[in-house]
Amino acid sequence: MQQTSPGIRAVAFDFGGVLAHFIExxxxxxxxxxxxxxxxxxxxxxxxxxxxxxxxxxxxxxxxxxxxxxxxxxxxxxxxxxxxxxxxxxxWSRINPATLRWARALKQHGYRTLIISNMAAPTYDMVIRDQLWMKHFEYVIISGWIGINKPDPGIFRRATSDLGLKPSEVLFVDDTPRNVAGARAAGLHALGFTDPDSLAAELAEQFPAVPIAGLVCRW
The missing domain is CATH 1.10.150 (DNA polymerase; domain 1)
Incomplete structure (x- = not known):
């Protein structure tokens, strides 16, 4: 059954497994x-x-x-x-072009975009910090900066507080079920990620107002 989009203003991405491919x-x-x-x-x-x-x-x-x-x-x-x-x-540097294109499209549609990741500070410095694609994200929070790993709801509460958002205004996407559960425990909407096509289908069903441009190639 299709649901009405519940006022999503921001989309938060996990890094490894969503925005980037998992280490091979x-x-x-x-x-x-x-x-x-x-x-x-x-x-x-x-x-x-x-x-x-x-x-x-x-x-x-x-x-x-x-x-x-x-x-x-x-x-x-x-x-x-x-x-x-x-x-x-x-x-950890193999960026997923589908989820990156989606982040770009979301920002163009007025959504706030952020990264919430379990990541050591040295990894951030070497993999993320100076990348050109970072311009598509307003905010990043990593566990290595605040001493809290997902799925602890504290990392999600910190992110929403920093951005002045209600948890219910944020949709979080992660490939790990326990992190999805942690986000929901903090009051965020959350979806599990396996592949871009499946995510696009779930978005269309559960959050139809959220654009899916970029997730799936049109040709």
């Missing part, structure tokens, strides 16, 4: 090779400490040191950590 297995393989260990051991160590890194509890040196210790690497710490930071940044 091939990149993780190269990272494991740089560490001199098997991919499975490296990936397990990478994700074990990622939440602490993303919320700023670990700086880059401590995080990559913990990853190398966790996977059993015997490679030189400083040089290997630097190589891993570079490869990690490359891995």
């Amino acid at each position: 297995e091939s990149t993780l393989c190269h990272m494991a090779d740089a560490a001199g260990v098997a991919s499975e051991a490296f990936s397990a160590a990478l994700w074990e400490h990622r939440a602490d890194y993303d919320r700023g509890a670990l700086d880059a040196g401590a995080y990559w040191g913990a990853v190398l210790d966790g996977c059993g690497s015997v490679e030189p710490r400083e040089a290997t950590a630097e190589a891993l930071l570079e490869l990690d940044s490359i891995g």
Whole structure:
């Protein structure tokens, strides 16, 4: 059943998995090779400490040191950590053209656009900060700046407060179900993301006043 759009004034994007493609297995393989260990051991160590890194509890040196210790690497710490930071940044830099075009179209239609991401400050500096496409976003908040990771509703409340918006005026899009639930707990509207076509269909059904230009190629 189609619903009337509930006064959406802003659209918030997750970064990894929505605005950018998720890091590829091939990149993780190269990272494991740089560490001199098997991919499975490296990936397990990478994700074990990622939440602490993303919320700023670990700086880059401590995080990559913990990853190398966790996977059993015997490679030189400083040089290997630097190589891993570079490869990690490359891995998160593959922007999704569909969601970026949608953000551009939303802004042209008068919507406020923002990014709410679990991301360490060093990742932001290397992947996002100086990119030309950032002009399509009014506001960015990352967990590494405020010490709060999604799905904690606090990060969503901080974003809406900073922008002077009611939570009910914001639509949030994320590829992780628990983050969608966290946004809804904070009073935002939220949709899960799998691919541009599916998102366009959900928008047309649930938020028909929100434009979908750019999400789907016309030709």
